[in-house]
Amino acid sequence: MPSVGKSLPHESAVGHVTGAAPFIEDLPRVHNELLVSFVGSPVAHGRLKSIDLTEARRVPGIVGLYTVKDVDGKNTFGPVIEDEQFLVEDECRFIGEPIVVIAGESEQAIERAKQRVKLKIEPLEPVFRIDDAIRNQQFIGPKRKIERGDIEAALAKAEHVLEGTFVSGGQEQFYLESQAAIAYPREQDQILVHSSTQGPTEVQKVVAEVLGLGYHQVVCMCQRMGGGFGGKETQGVVPAVMVALVAHKTGRAARIIYDKDTDMKVTGKRHAYQSRYKVGFDGEGRITALRLDYFSNGGAGADLSTSILERSMLHAENAYYIRNIQINGRICRTNLPPNTAFRGFGGPQAVAVMENIIEEVAIHLGKDSYDLRRLNCYGDPPRNVTPYGQVIEHHLLREIFERLAQSGDYKNRLEAVKRFNAASKTHLKGISMTPVKFGISFTAKFLNQANALVNVYTDGTVQVSHGGTEMGQGVHTKIRQLVADEFAISPDHVMVMTTSTEKSNNTSPSAASATTDLNGTAAVLACQKIRQRLARCAAEHFASAERGIERSPKHIVFEDGTVYDSRCPDCKLTFREMVVLAYRNRVSLGERGFYATPGVDFNRETGKGSPFLYYTTGCALAEVLIDRFTGDLVVPRVDLLMDIGKPINPGVEMGQVIGGFIQGMGWVTAEELRYSDEGELLSYSPTTYKIPNVQDVPVVFNADLIPNDANVRNLRASKATGEPPLLLAVAVWTAVKHALSFVAAGAVPYLELPATNEEILRRITQYTGAKSAAAAKPAATDRPAKVVS
Numbered sequence: 001m002p003s004v005g006k007s008l009p010h011e012s013a014v015g016h017v018t019g020a021a022p023f024i025e026d027l028p029r030v031h032n033e034l035l036v037s038f039v040g041s042p043v044a045h046g047r048l049k050s051i052d053l054t055e056a057r058r059v060p061g062i063v064g065l066y067t068v069k070d071v072d073g074k075n076t077f078g079p080v081i082e083d084e085q086f087l088v089e090d091e092c093r094f095i096g097e098p099i100v101v102i103a104g105e106s107e108q109a110i111e112r113a114k115q116r117v118k119l120k121i122e123p124l125e126p127v128f129r130i131d132d133a134i135r136n137q138q139f140i141g142p143k144r145k146i147e148r149g150d151i152e153a154a155l156a157k158a159e160h161v162l163e164g165t166f167v168s169g170g171q172e173q174f175y176l177e178s179q180a181a182i183a184y185p186r187e188q189d190q191i192l193v194h195s196s197t198q199g200p201t202e203v204q205k206v207v208a209e210v211l212g213l214g215y216h217q218v219v220c221m222c223q224r225m226g227g228g229f230g231g232k233e234t235q236g237v238v239p240a241v242m243v244a245l246v247a248h249k250t251g252r253a254a255r256i257i258y259d260k261d262t263d264m265k266v267t268g269k270r271h272a273y274q275s276r277y278k279v280g281f282d283g284e285g286r287i288t289a290l291r292l293d294y295f296s297n298g299g300a301g302a303d304l305s306t307s308i309l310e311r312s313m314l315h316a317e318n319a320y321y322i323r324n325i326q327i328n329g330r331i332c333r334t335n336l337p338p339n340t341a342f343r344g345f346g347g348p349q350a351v352a353v354m355e356n357i358i359e360e361v362a363i364h365l366g367k368d369s370y371d372l373r374r375l376n377c378y379g380d381p382p383r384n385v386t387p388y389g390q391v392i393e394h395h396l397l398r399e400i401f402e403r404l405a406q407s408g409d410y411k412n413r414l415e416a417v418k419r420f421n422a423a424s425k426t427h428l429k430g431i432s433m434t435p436v437k438f439g440i441s442f443t444a445k446f447l448n449q450a451n452a453l454v455n456v457y458t459d460g461t462v463q464v465s466h467g468g469t470e471m472g473q474g475v476h477t478k479i480r481q482l483v484a485d486e487f488a489i490s491p492d493h494v495m496v497m498t499t500s501t502e503k504s505n506n507t508s509p510s511a512a513s514a515t516t517d518l519n520g521t522a523a524v525l526a527c528q529k530i531r532q533r534l535a536r537c538a539a540e541h542f543a544s545a546e547r548g549i550e551r552s553p554k555h556i557v558f559e560d561g562t563v564y565d566s567r568c569p570d571c572k573l574t575f576r577e578m579v580v581l582a583y584r585n586r587v588s589l590g591e592r593g594f595y596a597t598p599g600v601d602f603n604r605e606t607g608k609g610s611p612f613l614y615y616t617t618g619c620a621l622a623e624v625l626i627d628r629f630t631g632d633l634v635v636p637r638v639d640l641l642m643d644i645g646k647p648i649n650p651g652v653e654m655g656q657v658i659g660g661f662i663q664g665m666g667w668v669t670a671e672e673l674r675y676s677d678e679g680e681l682l683s684y685s686p687t688t689y690k691i692p693n694v695q696d697v698p699v700v701f702n703a704d705l706i707p708n709d710a711n712v713r714n715l716r717a718s719k720a721t722g723e724p725p726l727l728l729a730v731a732v733w734t735a736v737k738h739a740l741s742f743v744a745a746g747a748v749p750y751l752e753l754p755a756t757n758e759e760i761l762r763r764i765t766q767y768t769g770a771k772s773a774a775a776a777k778p779a780a781t782d783r784p785a786k787v788v789s
Contacts, residue, residue: 007651061109158280177226430739467507526593631761664729
């Protein structure tokens with residue numbers, strides 16, 4: 001029986017719950033292995049004048065201290081723009097930026113050596129805020145624009161115009177396994193790196209370039225990660241290079257495991273955004289014009305900021321057709337660690353702005369925001385073309401809206417919320433429904449490729465190697481199912497091997513929700529080539545003049561672990577027997593598959609093209625309960641409905657839907673990054689940084705899928721689920737905004753993201769005129785929407 005479409009357990013589930021699945025830190029230490037750490041910049045911005053390692057070298061147990069002078073190759077790196085430095089050469093650009101790599105026999109020796117490293121640094125003026133970077137014209141990369149229609153004329157003609165600024169904060173990935181790597185020296189200057197990374201090829205590349213080696217001398221392997229969420233797409237490079245440098249210099253294995261405090265302090269996060277908007281609309285709430293200016297906080301280096309901003313711009317309108325629209329984007333350079341990928345990759349920041357705009361238009365007009373969302377939603381031609389010119393095919397956005405409103409009893413609950421708020425003196429309620437339309441593919445065309453190696457053995461079992469990395473999302477499980485079905489065998493007879501650059505070369509990172517799409521298709525293509533050869537061999541074997549069966553591979557059937565000729569069902573071999581027969585006839589039982597996503601292309605200069613293969617869509621309905629006196633927020637109920645096509649593994653996909661939503665809920669409600677005036681992260685542990693826990697999960701949490709078999713362009717008509725569900729959590733934030741509208745006395749309430757208890761209380765006291773609360777006074781940075789016309 002086929003396994004695709006069944007909820008098979010995650011291939012490492014037993015290992016995860018029993019502790020038998022090894023992560024980097026679990027790998028046993030080898031003889032003579034060194035531990036590695038580093039000394040980072042103590043200031044956010046400064047000129048490095050000198051480094052004195054004299055006393056540090058005298059610490060017993062210290063084997064090596066390395067600075068930029070010990071780098072034999074390039075000291076700069078970056079996945080898009082090479083503007084990051086491995087070790088500080090002259091200018092320190094953020095707190096914790098590595099200056100000295102330390103290798104020692106023990107953690108105690110390394111800690112003593114750290115205290116003895118003497119740095120002389122001349123302080124320079126740092127920049128942390130987006131406003132200050134704009135004022136100083138400190139930007140990364142060029143300004144980008146996407147536009148359609150005549151924005152100025154449309155704004156001038158608009159019946160109503162609102163403008164304002166939306167502020168969204170960053171977010172820590174908070175993967176359970178911190179950044180980790182082990183390097184093993186090999187003969188002929190080879191280096192083997194085990195890295196907790198979403199991008200093995202990026203690790204291979206940068207390690208080779210920093211050490212002055214060829215790519216062929218470096219192998220990067222990743223068996224699994226304890227979470228990634230984008231935070232290990234590029235940021236695993238620095239620890240990997242550190243251990244590789246030590247291994248290369250000493251000829252000894254070297255390992256580094258960041259502790260959680262260090263990991264949070266020195267690695268990049270989700271980008272904070274300041275987004276300025278001006279929206280024109282008619283009396284019904286139909287948006288006729290929208291201008292958006294995104295400013296993201298990129299930190300000290302480019303990392304993936306240009307690609308992240310690009311995805312923000314490609315998701316600016318979310319699920320709404322807007323005829324006249326202009327989207328501008330800039331990345332601000334500041335003295336924080338370079339910000340990086342995070343699940344959603346810029347999409348959440350854009351969708352939050354758009355949904356805030358819809359909510360404000362509804363409040364301004366005194367209308368139900370659900371009605372406005374339905375009114376502006378993408379529909380049939382010509383209202384199914386994005387601002388960048390891509391046609392949205394086979395979408396079910398309107399059906400999702402209507403079905404969820406009905407199943408979630410939206411209209412009756414909205415009236416109940418109004419009655420509750422009119423009667424309660426202690427609490428507020430809000431309710432809101434928001435959609436998502438998330439494009440699936442890398443926006444960089446060249447990344448939309450993958451290769452896989454499939455080896456069939458004479459006992460009928462199969463090994464698969466592909467370029468995707470497993471971080472708990474189930475990519476290995478789904479590829480196992482896909483390969484098993486290609487040969488009509490049990491998934492138990494298929495093993496997905498450790499991801500390695502030695503077997504899968506020039507791989508794209510496991511990101512953009514496209515890992516299964518790319519690597520799964522490559523594996524299937526490899527299987528099909530092998531199966532075709534097996535079918536030819538079987539046709540030769542089953543051919544019989546006596547039975548009147550001519551040699552015909554097209555009649556060979558693979559079914560339930562057997563191979564037979566459809567014209568003679570009794571002419572049957574087990575899959576194992578078939579493989580042995582092929583082997584004895586010298587038929588190749590191994591194959592490499594290669595897949596390049598067709599039809600994707602986007603011109604950054606013109607802002608036009610089709611950057612995505614398809615869109616994953618969905619909708620969320622959230623209800624919130626707020627304590628008027630403390631700002632305490634509870635989410636009593638959430639309803640989700642998503643179109644994910646025909647899921648390869650429904651159980652794994654539903655886990656992604658629920659987990660992604662909860663992670664997004666953390667971003668919009670509780671996860672707040674706080675920095676000192678000197679640029680040091682203050683919220684760097686679970687005691688000061690609040691991720692969702694079990695008490696935060698809605699008591700009533702309904703998640704469902706809407707059937708849709710129309711996504712024929714993708715693997716098995718499936719759709720990706722990795723990132724889109726996170727964006728649905730914006731419904732919780734807009735529900736808070738809806739609740740505040742009941743105390744804003746007719747004004748459009750201002751609310752920043754995340755809507756923490758403190759932020760909510762600040763707004764309640766601001767709009768109710770409370771005198772005793774310190775939060776009653778608006779902050780100088782508040783930017784509420786104002787009515788232009």
